[in-house]
Amino acid sequence: MFKKIFYSFALISIAFFSIRAQTVNKNADTVMILPFENTSNKAEFNWVGESFADSLSDLLRVPSLNVVSNQERKIIQQRLRVPLTTLPSLATSLKLAREAKASLLIAGKYNIVPAQGDTAATVSVTAKIIRVNEGRFLSEEFPDGRRITRDIILNDALGNLQTVEGQVAYQILYQRDKALPFSQNQFIETANKVPARAFEAYIKGLLTPEAELQTRENYFKNALRIFAEEKDGAIYAGAALELGHFYLNQRKHNEAIEYFSRVPQESSQYAEAAFYTGLIQWQQNNYEQALAVLRPLAEDLKLTSVYNTIGAIAVQASLAEKKNKGKSDALLTEGLGFLKKAADSAPDELNARFNYGFALFLNNNFAEASQQLRPVLAINSRDGESFFLLAKALEKSGDDTAADFDNQARRFLSENNRYAKLESDWKNSRIDGINLRIVQPPRKDFVSVVLIKKQAMPMQTPQSETETLLAQARTFYKNGSDDEAMAVLRKVLVSEPMSAEAYLLLGNIHLRRGDLEQSVSSLKTALFWDSQLINAHIALGKIFLEKRDCLQAKNYSVSALTIDAENQDALGLQRQVERCSK
CATH class of the missing domain: 3.40.50.10610 (ABC-type transport auxiliary lipoprotein component)
Structure with missing residues (x-):
């Protein structure tokens, strides 16, 4: 074919x-x-x-x-x-x-x-x-x-x-x-980060239809086992994540949490695993555990579904807290903050807007609650709960139209006598019969998050280790200990072959030693991985000036000034290039 x-x-x-x-x-x-x-x-x-x-x-x-x-x-x-x-x-x-x-x-x-x-x-x-x-x-x-x-x-x-x-x-x-x-x-080197047999088992698991439960499960478990055997007990994040979803889809929540929790925190897939762990805790009414897992993810993920989920769980936790009013109020305030972000980031997302309106209602902000609930009814004109909340909010605000919305609430909440139960709760200063709306987001919502993380940290060792080694190399270079600096930089490049700063330092060392060709090679490699390294552009410009290659020197001068038009070294290079061209 x-x-x-x-x-x-x-x-x-x-x-x-x-x-x-x-x-x-x-x-x-x-x-x-x-x-x-x-x-x-x-x-x-x-x-x-x-x-x-x-x-x-x-x-x-x-x-x-x-x-x-x-x-x-x-x-x-x-x-x-x-x-x-x-x-x-x-x-x-x-x-x-x-x-x-x-x-x-x-x-x-x-x-x-x-x-x-x-x-x-x-x-x-x-x-x-x-x-x-x-x-x-x-x-x-x-x-x-x-x-x-x-x-x-x-x-x-x-x-x-x-x-x-x-x-x-x-x-x-x-x-x-x-x-x-x-x-x-x-x-x-990068391609072989995962042992071959573990990778084969993982790919076979992805290709196995979801209906073939046992086969799919075995492939992912084999991938985890082989990876651990060949990597001194390390966790294969991709396989662990897939097993977490495998059990979640079967509603085996304890097993799902077990495998989601195995995804290492430094993995680009950690946020997804942690989010679904929090979602399971919420489904089991473990509100505090759910919030403990989800709170750190909010600003990291910046997804409407995440803001809505965390906000709704915080409000539910507030409603469930009957003994400590101060704690309940704090949870409600926290929920309002997250739900406002959700509603603002996706105005057409009905669940987020309903939840925000409901939370405002619970906080006695009846006028603002009405503003949030009206758009919900404009799209779903059979939403009895929204009619009920809006009617009560308008009633509290002294709005004469409250009775019209209350009639609509009676109409759409007639099944199982729901309106009467809600009305009874309302008269007793309770709203126990209305739930916040949380829908489990599809995995596709996390695609962009995973991409961003992979672009930011491609196949890296933990940041602290890399930064420590680079700091050592910078110190050696500053003190003129080039051999020691190069030895450290080689260690960095073994574990992180795409470190732009490591190549920049190598280029500077070669330049200081007068090895121009090696310096050019290292500096160009640094720019390949990070085109915004202005010092690499300037260094290359100076090298080509020394070679009397005025055109190349000018190109690097222009690119350096494009990054920072006020950089003094870049401006100095520009003046030298102008004299070179005459």
Whole structure:
């Protein structure tokens, strides 16, 4: 099928898209990766195709490229009603990419030759890059005018699959930018962070239909076990999170909490795991435990559903607190704060607006409560509880229309004599029969959160360890102890090969030693991972000034001033460049 897709694609293409390294706009592209097609006719190897989509969506996440996550791609497929179990056609693939606002699409195929005797199983991979907006393959133009599309073709033992995925990621980035300052080995290292057998079990678990409960559960548990065995007891965050959701969907709350709680706090998936832990505690009426888990997440996640959930739980905790009025009032005030954020951030979200109106009502802010409840009824004109609360709020405010809304409340709360029960509670200064509205948010709400965290901390060691090492390296460099500084920086790059500051310090050390070529290489690598490092731009400008390459020096001078037009070192470089050009 893959061959047919590419063959037909070649026929409909008018011409290949031409690319030169010096004209690439590094900040413009967004890439989507499709599962690769299994051409071996062996269904037991279908997991490999999903593995490519999952791994590449992580490996390609570099500062110069936006990536549509694998989970986000699945959500888009479901929204467009494209089955996840079949490989979409080229036209459908382009439609998915455009829906995700992707400018690049990665598609591929693979063939598996099973193990025979002493010969290990092998995998052969072919991948292509498609320019979505132009509808053309990415190609390279040579000085003689020839245009060539280079397929990414790799062969290796199936046991080295993650190494192959690292090589594919490198080749994709290199085809896009020939000035890529990173080595292939660094991508291979990153790709192999998860032991191969654990990763295989995890991917197989993702591919197993939810109806096959036992099989799906076993795959994820195997992934956790293998990871722990090979990583000195460490937790495989992805597998733990999936098991938490697996048990939550079966309403096995204790088991769900057990696995959600295993997700390490430094993991980008921790916020999602903690949120659902809090949600379970709320469902079990453990309000204080729920709030203890959820409060720290509020500003971290900044999601309407999270603000609404925390606010509603705080208000419910206030209503449940019968002994300590001061504590009850404090919980109500806290709930009002969160619910206001929820209502303000999504005015059309009815549950958030209802909850905020209800909380204002409980706080005796009847005029403001009325303002929040009216829009709810404008959208849902059969909401008896909103009619009841609005009627009582207007009555307290002395509004003559209260009776009209009260009549509507009687009409829509007639079942099981609800109106009479609420009216009786109201006369006894209670509102026990109305619940706050919390809906379990879909997992897609957390996609953006996970992306932001992964971009901020790509495959990092804990921040404290990295910062400690970098601080040591800075001190050594400042004191002129270059050898000691370089030894520390090598430690940093072993655990965090994408540390821009480490490469900046290395570049400065090489520059101080007069090794200009090594300095240029390190400084360009620093800029690859953080293009806003103004000191790297300035240092490169000075190096090219020394080489009498005035054009390159001017380019780095301009880029430095773009970052900070008032930086004195950048202004000094600009003056030197002006003299160089004369």
